[in-house]
Amino acid sequence: MSDNTTTPQVVLEVRGVSKQFPGVLANDNINFDLRKGEIHALLGENGAGKSTLMNLIYGLHRPDKGEFIVNGKPAVIHSPNDSIALGIGMVHQHFMLIPVFTVAENIMLGDETVKRGSLDRAAVAAKIRQISGQYGLDVEPNAIVGDLPVGIQQRVEILKTLYRKANIVILDEPTAVLTPQEAEDLFRIMRDLTARGVSIIFITHKLKEVLAVSDRITVMRGGRVVNTVTPAETNSAQLANMMVGRQVILTVDKQEREAAEETLIVENLTVRDQRDLETVHGVSFSVRAGEVLGIAGVQGNGQTELSEALTGLRHPTGGKVTIAGKDLTGKTPRAMTEAGLAHIPEDRQRHGLVLSYSITDNMVLCDYYRPPFSQRGVIQPKALDDYARRLIQAFDVRTPSPFVQAGKLSGGNQQKVIVARELSRKGVKLVIANQPTRGLDVGSIEYIHSEIVKMRDHGIAVLLISAELDEIMALSDRIAVMYRGQIVAIVNAKETTREKLGLLMAGAHAETA
């Protein structure tokens, strides 16, 4: 990576930048520098001020104090146009792409090539092909962006910055939406870019990635820079401590447990997706009381449809689902929850919460119709309020009041509301958790992991579906690997390795892996 023997050239320097938002000092006297050709990771929990700092550098907001030095000269950045002109490009966490436009239209937007009044699509496509060839970013300029997989869409975003001749590229949480393979691909692209003199600011809260790809790491917490270190002089635990400001337990402690009766039995289950294609082909497994069964697999191998079929959101086309001794195949979500299912859904904003409802109302979404929350068909506000306040406290949901709309909470707190609701219900016998920590920061992940293990230790069956192999390995007693709609192997968590699981996830047979 970058060569540190000579004095490194600094392409971007942030000096004493502060930004006050109503109620919070989002950036407090930030000093930061980016050297030519380096990957500089900016690490911090949600709300640490990383995104604010990047929005200041990109000109989406203006700082209250401080200055930016770009390529040795003080720079005035009042709008994205200014930063684009200075060679700064940004890939936003939520892509700034127009799905119905072609790749070429998306890339040229705002910087169009025009010939006699018409868009010169051919010239733009040629230029895109040239740039994508140069940086190894394979993309078809005439493809419609909405048809492309997420990983390719991200390439389009990167191309967008390169098309504008950016030599400083900000990547905001770029791996949050990627599969492990796509993330690997992104890291290769990042290294290619830096080898060609592009400097990258890599915003993330994933420790492993930071240690794997960065040249330097700056940690932020509570709007301030905690420290800047190199990967060689630090490790995961130390970084986590800097991020959170206290000791963080990265490994999960579990007691040995004797697994008991089978709480969830799935036999020969087949499920079709909304396009009516069969995505789960005759899957069978069981989860015992007091164990965590992890389902590992690259996203899109049928996990979503499987979990929907097990929680009543989707009708299976064949097979049988038994929960706590009752045949609940194709029953409604309510029948399932009444039988003892707690469900932490994959998409917390679509299936986990009613975003416009208060935290209180969200806390009782499964049980509002039952006493003590309802008496003779009438909701009891007092009971709801007491219950919500108790859970907010018990699960450490950070909110000014229980009346706050769920949509106003941070992702971590939203997930805590769901976890609180699902795990506190009476008579839970089975927990199905799908991607329970996706997009969350270290502190929240630690918390949710400990809650899941607590359920297991209390003798509840847990089915954990996750694309994060580390999560699966840390929490599971047994691990089932899903590939193309089938469970290709079920292994004992203690007797397997990352490598073996990785091979299985890529479709290798159990015997050869």
Added chain:
Amino acid sequence: MDWKRFGFIGLVIVVLLGTVVMIGQVKQAPLLIITSMLATTIAVATPLTLGALSGVFCERSGVVNIGIEGMMLAAAFFGWLSGIYMYHIFKLPPPVCIGLGVFFAVLTGGLMALLHAALSITFKVDQIIGGTVINILAVGLTGFLNRQLFFGKGSVFGGTVPSSPGVLPTIHVPITELFGGICGGAASCLENVQAVNRVFDQKPIAMTAILLVFFSHYVLFNTRWGLRSRAVGEHPKAADTVGINVVMMRYANVVIGGLFAGLAGAYFTIESVPSFEPLLTNGRGFISLAAMIFGNWTPIGAWAAALVFGASQALLINMQIFRDVIPPQWAFLQESYIVGLTPYLLTMFILTGVIGKTTPPAADGVPYEK
């Protein structure tokens, strides 16, 4: 715009034409009926076409505009009124008055749209409410002024509606002159050529509307302006991050839409008939929106859909012409209130989505918050 949709449009127009031909052929040659009906179709589709274009510009940039009806009505009134003023108060020659009338109609549409833009973009009022405000405002304002100026005690024009300076003339396209030679002097052949010629002999706003359809299509899909306009209607934040001024683009497109609606208004009182009556737009602003939706927010598609509605209006007109030869088993066609339902029934049928679903711009109707 898929073939299913164009096929449906073609089919409906053929059925409507066929009905008239079957009934009217005892009185007139089929070719004459077809050409005269096509000519009427194109003419009466004019305000629908312009209204639909108005909607396309607004909604492609992300602003829902159900106020097109009101913009048309206000433009029809003020265009007509300014023509009369110029004619009677300033004593200007009729062609000048008519031209200024068109100008003021277009201007009225633009101003009404500016109001809609301010409400929906700057003040972020619910755009359906904003559009409804425009519609109610137009009905109230035109009705009130119409009464105050022309009728009742102390009215400016003393209780009578003065004569208007007239309407726009038909422009003759010299097809007969250019291609009449192929007939070699045969009178029946020449008659046919003249009949075909009548389809092309339209008035200025009708002709302009057709040119604007193709021009708009080109602008929207092949120019920088169009790309940026569609971008702010699909994903304004993405446009903002590449330095496009979302607010300015939306304002400009809504006002452009208003100018189109204003020209549609001019059609009613300056091109079609030289008079105004309250509520004369009669829901055609809303039918324009249906045409826009059925045309999948594309100018050419919207025009094709507007022609269907035009044809169904031409059916109504022709059923009155051929009223006395309608066979008894089709007697219901004599009732203009039944035939008159056709455009409205078509609107409802089309909007059910049976002929394929259409997709509005993703940020249509959503105010942009930074």
